[in-house]
Structure formats: C-alpha cells, structure tokens
Amino acid sequence: MAQPERDEDPGELPYRAHNIPKLGFENYWYPILTSGELKKKPKGVRLLGQDIVLYRDGGKLYALEDRCPHRGVKLSLGECAYKGTGTISCPYHGWTFDGATGKLVAAIMDGPEAPITRKVTIRHYPIRDFAGMIWLWPGSMEPSRLEDDVPEWIGDQGKFFSMPMYTDYKCNWRWLVDNWGNDQHAQYVHRKSPELFFQPMLPFNLTIEPKPLPNGKGMAFKRIGGVTSAEFPGLGTFPNKEWWRFMKPRGRGNVRGFENSKAHQVYGIPNQSEVWLPGLVLVGRLHGEYALVQWAVPIDENTTRCFNINNFRRLGLLTALFDRAHYYLWRGWAHDRIFSDQDKVLLEAVVPGPERLSKSDIGVIAWRKFMGGNARRPPSLQEAPRDVA
Ligand code: FES
Ligand SMILES: [Fe+2]
The missing domain is CATH 2.102.10.10 (Rieske [2Fe-2S] iron-sulphur domain)
Structure with a gap:
C-alpha cells in the first residue's frame, strides 16, 4: 500500500495512485x-x-x-x-x-x-x-479534431441537435466523475426524484462488470442480477412498503433489458450508459432518440462546471418542437435541476479523506484505473499509473 507523503491530504491518495490530476486532464476539449x-x-x-x-x-x-x-x-x-x-x-x-x-x-x-x-x-x-457551446483546449499538445473527440450525439450535428445548460458545483471535478462510475448511488439517492418516484425500485445489490469501449475512449458497465427489496437483519426491509410506486417497470428497471430495446435493436447503440475521458457520462434512453451527456469541467480545485448536454436525434420539425417542449416542461426541471441537485448537495458535502471502498465501488475503481492509465498526455508524461495495491 502506497504511504501518503508527509502533509499530503489522504483524500489525494487514490487519485495520486492512479495519476489523476486535481486540476483535470489538459489535452482535451x-x-x-x-x-x-x-x-x-x-x-x-x-x-x-x-x-x-x-x-x-x-x-x-x-x-x-x-x-x-x-x-x-x-x-x-x-x-x-x-x-x-x-x-x-x-x-x-x-x-x-x-x-x-x-x-x-x-x-x-x-x-x-x-x-x-x-x-x-x-x-x-x-x-x-460548436453545438451551442464554446469549447476550449487548455493543453500543450496539438488539439485534436473536436468532432472526433466527443460522443457522436454532440459531434454529428447533422444527425442530432444539442441543448446545453450548466451548473457549478463547489467541489473537485473527480467527485462528479466518481459519481458516474456506476456505484449504485442512483438506486439510493434518486429513488425519490420526480422521474423515479412512481416507478418500481431500481434493482440494487447488482454485480457490475466494467468493460473498456472498443474505441479506447471510455468504459461501459454491465449490470447483472440485483433485487428490488431485501431484508436487513435487525432493521427490517429496504425499501419500506411504498404504495405510490404504481408504474410498470421501465427505464433501467425495464424487464425486457437493454438488448431488446429500440435503441439497441433499431439504432445499434451498444450500451445504455458509458463514461468517457476526460470525465463525462453518456446516458441513452431505451427509445434511442435521446441521450444525455453530463460533462465534468474542472474550473479550479474546488469548482466544477457540470454541463448537462441534452441531445436529440433529428427526426423532423414537429419532433424537434416536441423535444424542446418536453425538455423545457419536464426534463429540464425534473432531471437537470431536481435529479442533478440531489447529487450536487452530496458531492459538495464530501470531506476528502481515507476511503473504505466496498462491493458497490467496483465500477468506480475500474473507472479510476482506466482514466489514469488511458488519458491523453504528452509523451514525456506517459508514465504507467502507480500501483494501488
Ligand atoms: S497595459 Fe495592461 S497593465 Fe498596463
Ligand atoms: Fe446521481
């Protein structure tokens, strides 16, 4: 186990071990x-x-x-x-x-x-x-082509259109990115969000299988198994009886599974959710006509701009009007405000220090390893990530 250097914040240890900088990876848009x-x-x-x-x-x-x-x-x-x-x-x-x-x-x-x-x-x-946003390249390397470096949902504005908004979080960017590593917080934190309130509980106690994407840009996580309620000795059942969850299973709780969704079958989208370098998450809906990209933009050590980029497939004028109305009247409020704010409150309250990681952190550990080992760096800085064991 690597020992913290004298006076070093122990909260830095997991990131130092994986070579993930406090101020973010420079050579990205x-x-x-x-x-x-x-x-x-x-x-x-x-x-x-x-x-x-x-x-x-x-x-x-x-x-x-x-x-x-x-x-x-x-x-x-x-x-x-x-x-x-x-x-x-x-x-x-x-x-x-x-x-x-x-x-x-x-x-x-x-x-x-x-x-x-x-x-x-x-x-x-x-x-x-580009795509309704101003983009900067803060690195010292020759910039890549922006369109090639972002998910197709943003990069191909002929096929899709993007509606961006952002919120500043008072915390380090790595807290946001860890939050996207499939740590099963969603089943706990967001179970009472407006989007999930009437839906059956999302399965928890899943087995998470992380796998790198073939394009080398990030990872996807396969979720296997899980239960929607369980008995905890001496405590009782989680969740308690929640009579208001009357809706049929859908979304992640879709009983048919992502493999049978329109997104996969018709549009050939390989994964329902992916995380990409330098720190973004791509969440697709099962109908395959909409994907949200959330991008953690490091402003400084203690501030992160969370861009919520809502992306819609171009399916004609009427659909575009409907998509915009749907965004303004429902998703912009229910997700980009309420749902995301449930994370914001918690991430801003994180006290950096030693961590006791558990089974649900398999995705987070894999994602940290991937980031540190695969981030684009000038050849002079291309060192192997340090051992974490
Ligand atoms: S011109 Fe800029 S400080 Fe004098
Ligand atoms: Fe969340």
Whole structure:
C-alpha cells in the first residue's frame, strides 16, 4: 500500500495512485460556456485553474491568457477597441494583443514606435463555437479534431441537435466523475426524484462488470442480477412498503433489458450508459432518440462546471418542437435541476479523506484505473499509473 507523503491530504491518495490530476486532464476539449453567453463584450472564464479571456471580433473567436503582462490587469476588463483586427486592448494602458498569436501589437501609451511592441507574447488557446457551446483546449499538445473527440450525439450535428445548460458545483471535478462510475448511488439517492418516484425500485445489490469501449475512449458497465427489496437483519426491509410506486417497470428497471430495446435493436447503440475521458457520462434512453451527456469541467480545485448536454436525434420539425417542449416542461426541471441537485448537495458535502471502498465501488475503481492509465498526455508524461495495491 502506497504511504501518503508527509502533509499530503489522504483524500489525494487514490487519485495520486492512479495519476489523476486535481486540476483535470489538459489535452482535451472542454465546453466552458453556452454560445449565447459570449456576446460583444470580452468575457473572463477559468478552466483547469487557468484564467482565460474569450472574445468575438470580425466573426471570429479568440481566447487569450487573462492577464496583461505589463502590470497584471485582467484583459477581460478591456475591449476590442480596433474592430475587425482580432485584437483586445488592456483597460489600464492600452497594450493591445493579437488574439490569433497572443503577440503584443501595440503599447498604446508608449506610442506607435514603442520598442517593446512585438517582443511580448501571451498564451493563446484553441477555441470553437460548436453545438451551442464554446469549447476550449487548455493543453500543450496539438488539439485534436473536436468532432472526433466527443460522443457522436454532440459531434454529428447533422444527425442530432444539442441543448446545453450548466451548473457549478463547489467541489473537485473527480467527485462528479466518481459519481458516474456506476456505484449504485442512483438506486439510493434518486429513488425519490420526480422521474423515479412512481416507478418500481431500481434493482440494487447488482454485480457490475466494467468493460473498456472498443474505441479506447471510455468504459461501459454491465449490470447483472440485483433485487428490488431485501431484508436487513435487525432493521427490517429496504425499501419500506411504498404504495405510490404504481408504474410498470421501465427505464433501467425495464424487464425486457437493454438488448431488446429500440435503441439497441433499431439504432445499434451498444450500451445504455458509458463514461468517457476526460470525465463525462453518456446516458441513452431505451427509445434511442435521446441521450444525455453530463460533462465534468474542472474550473479550479474546488469548482466544477457540470454541463448537462441534452441531445436529440433529428427526426423532423414537429419532433424537434416536441423535444424542446418536453425538455423545457419536464426534463429540464425534473432531471437537470431536481435529479442533478440531489447529487450536487452530496458531492459538495464530501470531506476528502481515507476511503473504505466496498462491493458497490467496483465500477468506480475500474473507472479510476482506466482514466489514469488511458488519458491523453504528452509523451514525456506517459508514465504507467502507480500501483494501488
Ligand atoms: S497593465 Fe495592461 S497595459 Fe498596463
Ligand atoms: Fe446521481
């Protein structure tokens, strides 16, 4: 068993053992805002602990380090003073930077011939406006093609359309991602959510079989067996009699199983739920025309932006209208607010420390191992994950 280094937070131990960084994996695209939030004014965001200013000018998007190297003022307080040039000017003394290269193109108060001009460069970031979201690449490696790096439900906007929203959680991103590792919390925490309230209990005490996806991007979990109620010696039955659960089994409790669903049979979707690097979960419905992607975006050590990206298959105008109405009137409230908030309250209350993992954590352990061992890193950092035994 690896010993914690002196003064190290014991809560870091499982992540250090698997080489999963506190601030997230750098060499991936991350959604940071919805497209509508970035208007004419520059906007400051934080991603993986880095402060970044985003702006639009001349129909293009730019992302630069949000700190003027002159005397340290945030560029996000500045403006695009020279429209159409792709530049942003610092509000303090007017140093003006080119968004495409990060180069200082003018130090306004020093005059046009200032010797410092073009000798200073700040970091610029790859940025995209795609599927209703602004995406950033915070890593040092050459960026991948965004469309290839996200689930098809987001990447192929010809076949699907996405409706994103997000909520900020006051906790580390790894708490969210662990929450998606099939630890059977859903059967416990969400059993009284509006979506599951009238449904029969979802089976618990399952056997979980994790398996890596053939595309190498993540994992799926097969759930085997399980019961919907059990007797606990000295306590009684769980759950207690719940007369209001009058609905027929459906969803995960579907008696026919995912293999017989339309999603699998008609659309060939291999798994009902998958987790992907760098930290997202993809949950498909049995009818195969809708999938939710929840994406844990590390903002800093203690803040995570949870993007709920609702994705719908394009099946014509009427269906699209129905999907939107259904989202606004039901799912947006029942899932993205109430259901997700049930997790948020708990994840924000996690006190990092030593863990006593149990049978239900098989998925979490496998997922941590997978992340640490398979995350994209520059070749110089491509080390084997440390032994956890
Ligand atoms: S601090 Fe930015 S121009 Fe002086
Ligand atoms: Fe949950």
